[in-house]
Amino acid sequence: xxxxxxxxxxxxxxxxxxxxxxxAILGGNTADWGAREVSDGNLNTVFIVSGxxxxxxxKQSLPYVRVDPSWAMPLERTLFEARWMQHVSPxxxxxxxxxxxxxxxxxxxxxxxLATHHVLRGALIAGLAPAGFxxxxxxxxxxxxxxxxxxxxxxxxxxxxxDIFSRNLALTRITVDLILTDPYRRDCARNHWxxxxxxxxxxxxQQDSALHAAVERLQERFLSCGQALLHGDxxxxxxxxxxxxxxxxxxxxxxxxxIGFDLGMFTANxxxxxxAQPEHDAWMRDEIALLWSGFRHAYLExxxxxxxxxxxxxxxxxxxxxAERTRFFQQVMHDCAGFAGLELVRRTIGFAQIADYEASQDxxxxxxxxxxxxxxxxxxxxxAFQIDSxxxxxxxx
Amino acid sequence: xxxxxxxxxxxxxxxxxxxxxxxAILGGNTADWGAREVSDGNLNTVFIVSGxxxxxxxKQSLPYVRVDPSWAMPLERTLFEARWMQHVSPxxxxxxxxxxxxxxxxxxxxxxxLATHHVLRGALIAGLAPAGFxxxxxxxxxxxxxxxxxxxxxxxxxxxxxDIFSRNLALTRITVDLILTDPYRRDCARNHWxxxxxxxxxxxxQQDSALHAAVERLQERFLSCGQALLHGDxxxxxxxxxxxxxxxxxxxxxxxxxIGFDLGMFTANxxxxxxAQPEHDAWMRDEIALLWSGFRHAYLExxxxxxxxxxxxxxxxxxxxxAERTRFFQQVMHDCAGFAGLELVRRTIGFAQIADYEASQDxxxxxxxxxxxxxxxxxxxxxAFQIDSxxxxxxxx
Numbered sequence: 001x002x003x004x005x006x007x008x009x010x011x012x013x014x015x016x017x018x019x020x021x022x023x024a025i026l027g028g029n030t031a032d033w034g035a036r037e038v039s040d041g042n043l044n045t046v047f048i049v050s051g052x053x054x055x056x057x058x059k060q061s062l063p064y065v066r067v068d069p070s071w072a073m074p075l076e077r078t079l080f081e082a083r084w085m086q087h088v089s090p091x092x093x094x095x096x097x098x099x100x101x102x103x104x105x106x107x108x109x110x111x112x113x114l115a116t117h118h119v120l121r122g123a124l125i126a127g128l129a130p131a132g133f134x135x136x137x138x139x140x141x142x143x144x145x146x147x148x149x150x151x152x153x154x155x156x157x158x159x160x161x162x163d164i165f166s167r168n169l170a171l172t173r174i175t176v177d178l179i180l181t182d183p184y185r186r187d188c189a190r191n192h193w194x195x196x197x198x199x200x201x202x203x204x205x206q207q208d209s210a211l212h213a214a215v216e217r218l219q220e221r222f223l224s225c226g227q228a229l230l231h232g233d234x235x236x237x238x239x240x241x242x243x244x245x246x247x248x249x250x251x252x253x254x255x256x257x258x259i260g261f262d263l264g265m266f267t268a269n270x271x272x273x274x275x276a277q278p279e280h281d282a283w284m285r286d287e288i289a290l291l292w293s294g295f296r297h298a299y300l301e302x303x304x305x306x307x308x309x310x311x312x313x314x315x316x317x318x319x320x321x322x323a324e325r326t327r328f329f330q331q332v333m334h335d336c337a338g339f340a341g342l343e344l345v346r347r348t349i350g351f352a353q354i355a356d357y358e359a360s361q362d363x364x365x366x367x368x369x370x371x372x373x374x375x376x377x378x379x380x381x382x383x384a385f386q387i388d389s390x391x392x393x394x395x396x397x
Numbered sequence: 398x399x400x401x402x403x404x405x406x407x408x409x410x411x412x413x414x415x416x417x418x419x420x421a422i423l424g425g426n427t428a429d430w431g432a433r434e435v436s437d438g439n440l441n442t443v444f445i446v447s448g449x450x451x452x453x454x455x456k457q458s459l460p461y462v463r464v465d466p467s468w469a470m471p472l473e474r475t476l477f478e479a480r481w482m483q484h485v486s487p488x489x490x491x492x493x494x495x496x497x498x499x500x501x502x503x504x505x506x507x508x509x510x511l512a513t514h515h516v517l518r519g520a521l522i523a524g525l526a527p528a529g530f531x532x533x534x535x536x537x538x539x540x541x542x543x544x545x546x547x548x549x550x551x552x553x554x555x556x557x558x559x560d561i562f563s564r565n566l567a568l569t570r571i572t573v574d575l576i577l578t579d580p581y582r583r584d585c586a587r588n589h590w591x592x593x594x595x596x597x598x599x600x601x602x603q604q605d606s607a608l609h610a611a612v613e614r615l616q617e618r619f620l621s622c623g624q625a626l627l628h629g630d631x632x633x634x635x636x637x638x639x640x641x642x643x644x645x646x647x648x649x650x651x652x653x654x655x656i657g658f659d660l661g662m663f664t665a666n667x668x669x670x671x672x673a674q675p676e677h678d679a680w681m682r683d684e685i686a687l688l689w690s691g692f693r694h695a696y697l698e699x700x701x702x703x704x705x706x707x708x709x710x711x712x713x714x715x716x717x718x719x720a721e722r723t724r725f726f727q728q729v730m731h732d733c734a735g736f737a738g739l740e741l742v743r744r745t746i747g748f749a750q751i752a753d754y755e756a757s758q759d760x761x762x763x764x765x766x767x768x769x770x771x772x773x774x775x776x777x778x779x780x781a782f783q784i785d786s787x788x789x790x791x792x793x794x
Contacts, residue, residue, distance in 0.1 A: 150620045155573060158620070159563045166556045166563075176552060176708050184712050212712035213721040219709040223547045223555070227621050311573050312616045315581050315609035324610040 002105040004075060007060055009035035012047055015108070016056070019101055022110055027053025040119070041237070041250065042067045042352070043077065048113055055115055056100060061107040073170055077252045078107040080168045084251030085111070087161060087229060091147030095140045096248050097240075114247055117240035124236055124273050124280070125359045134287035136246035137239065137266055138294025141231075145259045146302040148229035150312040158310075162226055162256040171253045175232065179342050180219045183350045184212055190351040197367045201374040202349055214381045218338045225335075226256035234262040235343070235354075236269045260335020263295060267336060268343035269354070271376065271397055275369035276356040285394055292336075292390040296329060330388045337387040337396070341380030344373045399502040401472060404457055406432035409444055412505070413453070416498055419507055424450025437516075438634075438647065439464045439749070440474065445510055452512055453497060458504040470567055474649045475504040477565045481648030482508070484558060484626060488544030492537045493645050494637075511644055514637035521633055521670050521677070522756045531684035533643035534636065534663055535691025538628075542656045543699040545626035547709040555707075559623055559653040568650045572629065576739050577616045580747045581609055587748040594764045598771040599746055611778045615735045622732075623653035631659040632740070632751075633666045657732025660692060664733060665740035666751070668773065668794055672766035673753040682791055689733075689787040693726060727785045734784040734793070738777030741770045 007015065016022045017030045026033055028051050035049045035058075043066055047058045061078040065071040082102040089096060097112035123129040150158055182188040186206045193202055205211060231238065232253030240247045267288055274284035302308070303325075306318040316324075347354045348370045360366035379396055380387070387393050404412065413419045414427045423430055425448050432446045432455075440463055444455045458475040462468040479499040486493060494509035520526040547555055579585045583603045590599055602608060628635065629650030637644045664685055671681035699705070700722075703715040713721075744751045745767045757763035776793055777784070784790050 150617060155569065155620050156566050159566065163560050163563050166560050169553050169556065172552065181708070181711050209713060209716070209718060210720065213718040216710050216712055216721065217724070219711070220547060223552050223709060224624050225622055311578070312620060313613050314578050314616070315613055316606060319606070321606060321610040323607065324613065327614070 002103060004106055006045065006062060007047075007058075007106065007108065009037065009047065012049060012058055012060075012108075015103070015106065016049060016058070016110065019110070022056055022100055025054045025056055025100065026051025039066060043073065043252070048115075050113075055113040057097065057111050057113040059109045059111070075107040077168075077171055078102075078109055079104060080165065080171070080254055081250065081252035082109050083164055084229070084231070084254035085109075087148065088144040088251070091143045092140050092248075095136065095143075095246065096251070114240045114242070114249075117242040117245070117247060119237055120239035120241045120246075121236040121269070121355060123241055125277070125356055127277075127280075129241060130243060131283060131286065132244075132290060133239075133241055133246050134266070134270065134291040135294035136244075137234070137248070138263075138291040138296070139298040140246075140248050141234070141259065141262050141266075142295040142298025142300075143302065144231070145228035145262070146299050148256075149227060149310065151303060151310040152308050153310050155311045161229060165229065165255045168253070168255050171232070172255055175253060176219070176223070178351050179346050180215065180222060183342075183346045184215055191349050192351075192353075193349040194367055194370065198349065198370060198374065201371060201378075205345060205349075205374065205378060208378075211378060211382060214338070214384070215342065218335075218342060218381065218384070221258050221335055221338070222261060223257075225258045227259050228256065230255060230257045230259070230262050232257070232262070234266045236266070236273070237354075258332075258335045258339075260332045260337075261339045263291065263332065264336040264339030264341075265343045266291060267393070268340040268347070268377075269356075271340065271344060272347060272354060272369070272373050273356045274397075275372045276358075276360050276366070278365075278369075285397070288394060288397075289390050292333075292393075295332075300325070333388055333390070333393065334385045337380045337393055338384030340393075341377040341382075341384065344377030344380065348373045348377070399500060401503055403442065403459060404444075404455075404503065404505065406434065406444065409446060409455055409457075409505075412500070412503065413446060413455070413507065416507070419453055419497055422451045422453055422497065423448025436463060440470065440649070445512075447510075452510040454494065454508050454510040456506045456508070472504040474565075474568055475499075475506055476501060477562065477568065477651055478647065478649035479506050480561055481626070481628070481651035482506075484545065485541040485648070488540045489537050489645075492533065492540075492643065493648070511637045511639070511646075514639040514642070514644060516634055517636035517638045517643075518633040518666070518752060520638055522674070522753055524674075524677075526638060527640060528680060528683065529641075529687060530636075530638055530643050531663070531667065531688035532691035533641075534631070534645070535660075535688040535693070536695040537643075537645050538631070538656065538659050538663075539692040539695025539697075540699065541628070542625035542659070543696050545653075546624060546707065548700060548707040549705050550707055552708045558626060562626065562652045565650070565652050568629070569652055572650060573616075573620070575748050576743050577612065577619060580739075580743045581612055588746050589748075589750075590746040591764055591767065595746065595767060595771065598768060598775075602742060602746075602771065602775060605775075608775060608779060611735070611781070612739065615732075615739060615778065615781070618655050618732055618735070619658060620654075622655045624656050625653065627652060627654045627656070627659050629654070629659070631663045633663070633670070634751075655729075655732045655736075657729045657734075658736045660688065660729065661733040661736030661738075662740045663688060664790070665737040665744070665774075666753075668737065668741060669744060669751060669766070669770050670753045671794075672769045673755075673757050673763070675762075675766075682794070685791060685794075686787050689730075689790075692729075697722070730785055730787070730790065731782045734777045734790055735781030737790075738774040738779075738781065741774030741777065745770045745774070 033051045061075040085099045101110040238250045270284045458472040482496045498507040635647045667681045
């Protein structure tokens with residue numbers, strides 16, 4: 001373990017040279033290696049290091065938010081991302097990058113470089129993503145959430161895993177503030193929107209006390225309902241894609257929470273893409289249905305296996321009662337709908353918005369897309385607990 | 398901090414002599430002090446130490462279950478009881494004994510001796526408990542659960558508190574096994590019941606797959622729904638009473654969970670007393686109504702105050718929307734009904750049964766009381782999520 005310092009390209013190369021397993025992947029020696037900074041997300045520094053035989057991706061925390069150095073941020077976030085990779089990889093295999101090395105002193109992750117992959121959000125905007133990708137994401141959520149749930153493991157093991165991510169305070173604080181609180185507050189300077197075109201909807205959202213009660217119900221679900229280990233930031237920018245190969249990255253927000261949070265966030269990002277690019281409407285509806293069916297199939301597949309050892313389900317295993325199955329998926333759908341609503345609102349008027357809107361043909365279409373997101377978001381939050389099926393969800397979009 | 402050894406009376410006196418604050422309570426010097434073992438619960442050794450000025454109660458863990466030395470049990474349980482006292486006392490004041498001292502090496506708690514109090518269960522059986530006691534228990538649950546909830550504190554503080562009790566594995570394992578699992582398993586040797594008089598009901602309970610699905614739903618609620626810090630074992634044997642002074646003791650099972658667990662366990666113990674002693678029927682119904690109204694009033698009192706700083710409820714505070722209030726108390730009642738059902742079943746056919754049944758006039762009345770408990774318990778588990786009010790609950794008894 002090394003003392004922390006923000007790495008330069010040459011410092012990174014020296015660090016990797018001391019790791020035989022990484023050196024073997026790169027091939028040759030340090031004189032043959034090149035490091036290139038490719039930082040793209042908001043928080044961290046990312047380098048690709050290439051050698052004669054191969055390449056690796058290196059992600060290091062900075063003691064602040066990369067895009068806003070005045071915003072201090074604990075270095076530990078990289079550790080949570082690595083822990084997330086370690087804990088979900090047995091269940092999801094190659095649906096995440098392979099973790100080669102974690103340096104807990106440098107807060108540095110060395111992992112598989114997905115050289116031929118593209119970030120899904122950009123591919124979607126460019127119309128280049130292959131149809132059906134969302135089935136793989138649903139499968140990922142189904143396998144990761146079942147494997148880390150109270151149905152899969154004795155509660156002692158869940159407690160141990162939950163406690164690790166319970167300390168992921170800085171990034172959970174971001175979620176609580178930016179998703180679950182700020183967009184509904186009139187006095188929050190971090191909000192921004194197209195004014196005056198959206199003023200009427202923003203005012204309505206920020207003054208609707210019944211809506212706020214529904215948001216608070218989702219605050220309570222998010223914080224107190226620890227069903228499974230979530231990715232915690234599963235939008236289309238957290239997915240890399242190359243043909244049929246779909247990888248989930250950036251698990252630094254991981255925490256125990258309601259499974260519908262991950263599904264809802266991803267669903268909302270598909271909805272916003274369809275609103276920004278109306279020619280994607282039928283496609284995105286298909287993807288949302290595939291997300292859900294992929295999730296349901298993957299989760300049930302594990303639930304119906306006899307290998308689970310969890311304290312929940314101990315009486316009927318491996319049989320799954322049809323009433324309980326129905327109830328479980330309805331409850332996940334309620335959460336999915338509600339959290340999708342929150343994501344629609346916060347990506348449209350909150351601090352961190354999305355590039356999809358800029359793909360609109362013109363300002364008028366962008367305003368229309370954003371208005372639809374706010375109207376749908378508000379309706380999903382208010383009616384979340386009446387939305388029982390993917391059909392009902394699609395009927396609200 | 399001292400090295401662990403099971404204390405004898407004289408060893409305990411030497412230990413207390415080194416504590417100025419405890420010596421001041423007792424008065425005089427060690428030659429004037431007497432220690433008397435009063436162990437009564439299943440798990441620990443309890444001494445009362447008396448001096449010229451006063452007395453203290455001393456509770457020490459043994460490395461096994463006191464009543465079954467072949468059952469190993471980690472010493473740490475005393476630490477969890479002390480932590481529970483420390484964390485709830487600011488909210489509940491004198492509704493728990495005052496903690497004078499914790500020795501983390503000896504796993505020894507020194508606390509207020511409730512010399513004039515009686516254990517509620519015995520007082521109930523003897524018909525000596527003063528009417529209205531359950532209002533105080535409801536108030537205790539309301540204040541303790543609100544103060545430790547996501548509505549009262551920033552989530553960072555809840556995580557820190559939850560993580561402490563997340564390590565209370567040995568006693569949580571007892572709850573998971575003895576309450577949430579064993580009574581529904583045909584092959585569990587720890588179950589015992591009056592045979593053949595109860596055989597038909599026991600067989601039905603152990604073969605009813607729809608019931609098992611409902612039990613599993615409560616397993617999931619108990620483990621994954623961390624609403625507040627629970628007492629975790631709130632039956633009538635965990636309450637000491639003297640006139641209007643009602644104290645909750647024995648918090649060693651404390652953990653984060655659904656508030657309705659504590660309320661349901663206490664409710665079930667009142668129901669079983671009424672079944673065993675039918676002359677208490679109207680009285681116990683009154684107490685159950687008072688338990689609920691006391692809880693509701695106390696929880697709401699804190700909810701409507703402006704001092705709360707929790708992330709849940711941040712948008713509407715200190716206003717409480719009537720829809721959200723209704724929803725919240727309905728949901729707690731669902732849990733209360735379901736967990737009451739589990740407690741009725743496990744105290745009638747499980748490992749740890751209750752003395753109230755032995756207060757029945759004769760064997761025939763005892764069998765009748767136990768049959769009613771099993772029938773009501775099964776119905777409460779199955780219909781928990783349709784029981785919305787104390788009236789609906791009382792209608793099921």
